[in-house]
């Protein structure tokens with residue numbers, strides 16, 4: 001795994017191509033974040049791994065044919081393409097850029113969408 005300096009824009013190798021089956025997700029430590037990487041229709045996509053409800057791993061959730069992952073604990077659903085909460089698209093989890101270099105899947109250490117860039121779920125929001 002590539003060494004990571006905190007807070008930069010570097011990409012971090014998380015796995016080899018083939019380690020994530022089509023239609024599934026896996027969770028990886030990327031810097032100080034846990035990131036869920038999915039292989040959806042041949043494309044790698046990454047979102048914050050921690051469900052904003054109670055912190056379950058979204059990488060362990062069920063990914064449907066629409067690209068929506070269902071949290072394994074209480075079934076909140078998030079789009080893996082843009083991080084939006086399927087039941088309230090005004091709110092979202094962070095997304096991360098993913099690239100493939102050679103046979104390595106790499107995730108950008110800094111989230112593409114960050115709290116403050118747009119409306120995100122916060123502790124205490126009414127659901």
Ligand code: FES
Pocket residue numbers: 051052053054055056071072073074075076
């Ligand atoms: S922890 Fe994800 S829906 Fe409850």
